[in-house]
Amino acid sequence: FSHSAFTFGIESHISQSNINGTLVPPAALISILQKGLQYVEAEISINEDGTVFDGRPIESLSLIDAVMPDVVQTRQQAFREKLAQQQAAAAAAAAAAAAAAAAATTAAPAAVSQQNPPKNGEATVNGEENGAHAINNHSKPMEIDGDVEIPPSKATVLRGHESEVFICAWNPVSDLLASGSGDSTARIWNLNENSNGGSTQLVLRHCIRxxxxxxxxxxxVTSLDWNSDGTLLATGSYDGFARIWTEDGNLASTLGQHKGPIFALKWNKKGNYILSAGVDKTTIIWDAHTGEAKQQFPFHSERSCPLMETCVYYSQAFISFLFFFFKPLTLLQNEVNAIKWDPSGMLLASCSDDMTLKIWSMKQDTCVHDLQAHSKEIYTIKWSPTGPATSNPNSSIMLASASFDSTVRLWDVERGVCIHTLTKHQEPVYSVAFSPDGKYLASGSFDKCVHIWNTQSGSLVHSYRGTGGIFEVCWNARGDKVGASASDGSVCVLDLRK
Incomplete structure (x- = not known):
């Protein structure tokens, strides 16, 4: 990385540039590259006569493929052949429809008001399709229930961070919101109503000796997590240290055994162990009381770190390791961005840069479902807090996926079908979170918007536009407030009470 950065700096003459780097938004280069790829993909998909191939690419272009003339020409030819097949099929369907219409005119009219069932592959009202893994490329925008804009009086903007705020998490027992930023601090914001009006903040400065x-x-500060009783906050940092803080902002322990940045850490359910994962290809289980490293797992793949982001199922941490690392899952072809256990700890979902969402079972090596509907990378996934082993056992379990294609999809896990496609965002979606009762889903995007959706109808019920791209959204324990962290250093809290 250092060599690449040096080479890039020298060849681009960056030292001679008069561009103010502080004005360049985060991920600007990635955004430019993505738009370039989109342009090439669009160019491939458009025929010489202006007609457009109506379908999902077999696979997305890589940066290398996009500048290889032979690859581009091959893709264009493949698309043109498929377009010809589409046109032939459309002509045949039109002829069949005309014949059916002619036959219908000679028959007695009967049951003309009867609703026709959807054909195989056609989307129903909810965006669900008869084909188990069919793809709906014509999702209609969700209906808006009246005025959904959250008024300023219901939004509290918290300022204090001096750089991007990557993460935020509510205390599980009180209205304390923790946030972690690129300014090397975490902060604890007190949003309890009895806190003498307004919000107070505790600054947790991450220092080294x-x-x-x-x-x-x-x-x-790359990651943070509260223990189950809300008395301790664990943070992970790019400096390679994990730290444990009390809820009043005092540093309790510093955990230092990683040889590189920490990108993920989690408490177990009992609150006596912490699991951390770093780019040094190791994962460490820490005794939260003594700060001692109890066990260290070395891995030989550079892809261990992204996978470890969410692989802990509370007290079943060891099951996760045994299943995922000693019983390797197959068919993970591209960079895996997130994995999540379902509430029962029996199913594991993974999402990848290959635009697929896979669901795995502890009982078999191959995936239970291979869900393909997104047209760009899937960045994150979340299980609903419903179904077996939850406080909402009578509600069906769902899985939400957020993608760089600007959409969020809700999946029926049992049948392996998409039940809703949520399409109001205009930029990549980085975070999704279910309300504690599973009835609502919050989504945050780099279009600066936080949307709240009804998970049963797929309708948009609340919307808020902030001042920076949204990295993270989270619900408080009561389900009446949503926190969101943003790229401009702000943290916003949305009060959803009427």
Whole structure:
């Protein structure tokens, strides 16, 4: 990475540039590259006469493929052949329809008001399709239930961070919201109504020891997690240290055994162990009381770190390791962005840059469902807090997927079908979160919007536009407030009470 950055800087003469780097938004280069790929893909999909191939590409272009003339020409030819097949099929369907209409005119009219059932592959009202894994490329925008805009009086904007706020998480027992930022601090915001009006903040400065003194690490806070009773907050940092803080902002322990940045950490359900994962290809289980590293798992693949982001199922951490690493899952062809256990701990969902969402069972090596509907990378996934082993056992379990194609999809896990496609966002969606009762879903996108959806109808019920791209959304324990962290250093809290 250092060599690549040096080469890029030298060849681009960046030192001679008068561009103010502070004005360049996060992920600007990635956004430009994505738009370039979109342009090439669009160019491939359009025929010489202006007609457009109506279908999902077999696979997305890579950066290398996009600049290879032979690859582009091959894709264009394949699309043109498929377009010809589409046109032939459409002509045949039109002829059949004309014949059927002619036959209908000679028959007595009967039951003309009867609703025709959807044909195989056609979307129903909810966007569900008869084909188990069919793809709906013509999802209609969700209906808006009246005025959904959240008024300023119901939105609290918290400012104090001096850089992007990557993560946020509510305390599970009180209205304390923790946030982690690129300014090398985490903050605990007190949003309890009895806190003398307004919100107060505790600044958790991440420091390292140098020359016998504590100095700011100047590294991003990359992850954070509250223990189950809300008394301790664990944070992971790009400086390679995990830290444990009390709810009143005091540093309780510093955990230092990783040899590189930490990108994920989780408490177990009992609150006596913490699991951390780093780019040093190791995962460590820590004793939360003593700060001792109890066990360290070395992995030999550079892809271990992304996979470890969410692989802990509370007290069943060891099951996760045994299943995922000692019983390797197959068919993971591209970069895996997230994995999540369902509430029962029996199913594991994974999402990838190959635009697929896979569901795995503890009982077999191959995936239970291979769900393909998104047209770009799937960045994250979340299970609903419903079904067996939850406080909402009478509601069916769902899975939400958020993608760089600007959509969120809700999946019926048992049948392996998409039940809703949520299409109001205009930029990549980085975060989704279910309300505690599973009736609502919050989504946050780099279009600066937080949307709240009804999971049963798929309708948009609340919407808020902030001042920065949204990295993370989360619900408080009562389900009446949503927190969101943003790229401009702000944290917003949306009060959904009427």
């Amino acid at each position: 140098e020359g016998g003194h504590d100095v700011p690490s100047n590294k991003d």
